[in-house]
Amino acid sequence: MDFKFSPLAYVPFVSVENMIKLVNSIGVEVFMSELADAIEADFKRWELFDKTPRVASHSDVGVIELMPTSDGDMYGFKYVNGHPKNTKEGLQTVTAFGLLAEVDSGYPKLLTEMTLLTALRTAAMSALVGRHLAPKGSKTMAMIGNGAQSEFQCLAFKAVCGIETVRLYDIDPAATAKCAENLEKAGVNVVSCKTAEEAIEGAQIITTCTADKQYATILTDNMVGDGVHINAIGGDCPGKTEVAEAVLRRSEIFVEYPPQTRVEGDIQQLPEDYPVTELWRVMRGEAEGRTHARQITFFDSVGFAVEDFSALKYVRAKIEGTDFFEHLDMLADPKDPRNLYGMLS
Ligand code: NAD
Numbered sequence: 001m002d003f004k005f006s007p008l009a010y011v012p013f014v015s016v017e018n019m020i021k022l023v024n025s026i027g028v029e030v031f032m033s034e035l036a037d038a039i040e041a042d043f044k045r046w047e048l049f050d051k052t053p054r055v056a057s058h059s060d061v062g063v064i065e066l067m068p069t070s071d072g073d074m075y076g077f078k079y080v081n082g083h084p085k086n087t088k089e090g091l092q093t094v095t096a097f098g099l100l101a102e103v104d105s106g107y108p109k110l111l112t113e114m115t116l117l118t119a120l121r122t123a124a125m126s127a128l129v130g131r132h133l134a135p136k137g138s139k140t141m142a143m144i145g146n147g148a149q150s151e152f153q154c155l156a157f158k159a160v161c162g163i164e165t166v167r168l169y170d171i172d173p174a175a176t177a178k179c180a181e182n183l184e185k186a187g188v189n190v191v192s193c194k195t196a197e198e199a200i201e202g203a204q205i206i207t208t209c210t211a212d213k214q215y216a217t218i219l220t221d222n223m224v225g226d227g228v229h230i231n232a233i234g235g236d237c238p239g240k241t242e243v244a245e246a247v248l249r250r251s252e253i254f255v256e257y258p259p260q261t262r263v264e265g266d267i268q269q270l271p272e273d274y275p276v277t278e279l280w281r282v283m284r285g286e287a288e289g290r291t292h293a294r295q296i297t298f299f300d301s302v303g304f305a306v307e308d309f310s311a312l313k314y315v316r317a318k319i320e321g322t323d324f325f326e327h328l329d330m331l332a333d334p335k336d337p338r339n340l341y342g343m344l345s
Pocket residue numbers: 082084087093094118119122144145146147148149150169170171172175209210211212216218232233234235236301302303304
């Protein structure tokens with residue numbers, strides 16, 4: 001047969017099962033701390049990356065997106081969906097997979113599940129931004145929206161920012177009960193609340209992570225006091241926001257990549273030229289983060305391709321020398337590269 005079975009022709013594949021093993025072998029909090037550092041290192045090399053707003057295909061019930069980027073050495077992309085109605089049908093709101101390739105040959109070097117990895121990287125990014133912007137010594141976080149992402153968010157803030165207590169609220173009490181149980185087992189002090197107002201009482205950090213395909217107002221102007229850091233995760237699509245415009249106007253707003261965030265983030269409610277600060281500039285020390293104690297800092301998170309790239313590279317490095325991957329036969333590899341047809345006979 002005209003095949004050569006060289007290992008180069010096989011692509012390391014990390015299944016959901018192997019991702020679970022990998023995360024557990026490292027520890028979920030260590031994983032997110034290390035990933036936060038990896039994302040920060042990549043944000044500091046910002047100009048090296050090819051950047052484009054993600055390519056989104058919208059329907060009445062959700063969105064499917066492709067998120068590509070490259071640093072000139074490696075190329076990565078993620079396929080991800082967002083379907084708020086899915087949980088009612090027993091499906092995830094967000095699922096994803098991703099690929100990392102070598103720019104030099106164009107050959108894939110990793111294919112991996114990214115549903116778990118998206119939750120880990122989103123939380124790592126949130127906590128990294130919190131490390132730069134949240135009030136010093138923050139110990140309490142409100143977590144509004146207690147779905148799939150929520151425990152990851154809380155544990156990343158525990159690991160990276162030293163959060164000790166989380167105050168949970170969800171319109172569905174079953175989601176809060178699930179989140180509380182998981183977090184108590186992980187050593188977090190949990191206060192389950194009956195309203196969003198109650199959840200934000202005494203919290204220095206407010207995370208909103210709800211899923212609803214509409215202009216929702218999880219945080220109204222009168223709910224938010226001075227001096228807090230808002231980590232707004234769920235407003236990440238045109239027509240899908242979480243925070244009242246008046247809160248945005250009282251805040252200093254920080255974003256990943258303005259051309260994407262202005263379309264998808266909570267700031268879609270503001271004029272196109274409204275001033276925002278790019279996080280890579282804060283991380284490099286070229287722009288100010290929190291400047292005074294009464295300031296409201298607002299991370300308008302939508303999720304950017306560079307964060308997924310960092311996560312793909314992190315996983316690629318971590319599976320080296322482990323059994324946490326399979327070899328996937330997804331590259332045709334004829335002995336004579338020009339005799340592709342010969343493989344069929
Ligand atoms: P999920 O469906 O598992 O959980 C969402 C939770 O929000 C549910 O428990 C729901 O009951 C609750 N909720 C809805 N409306 C609410 C309201 N008004 N008040 C309080 N709770 C409310 O979804 P998920 O996977 O946890 O994702 C949450 C959100 O985060 C989604 O909107 C998703 O698109 C977004 N997301 C953003 C990023 C990012 O990088 N910014 C990454 C992943 C997911």
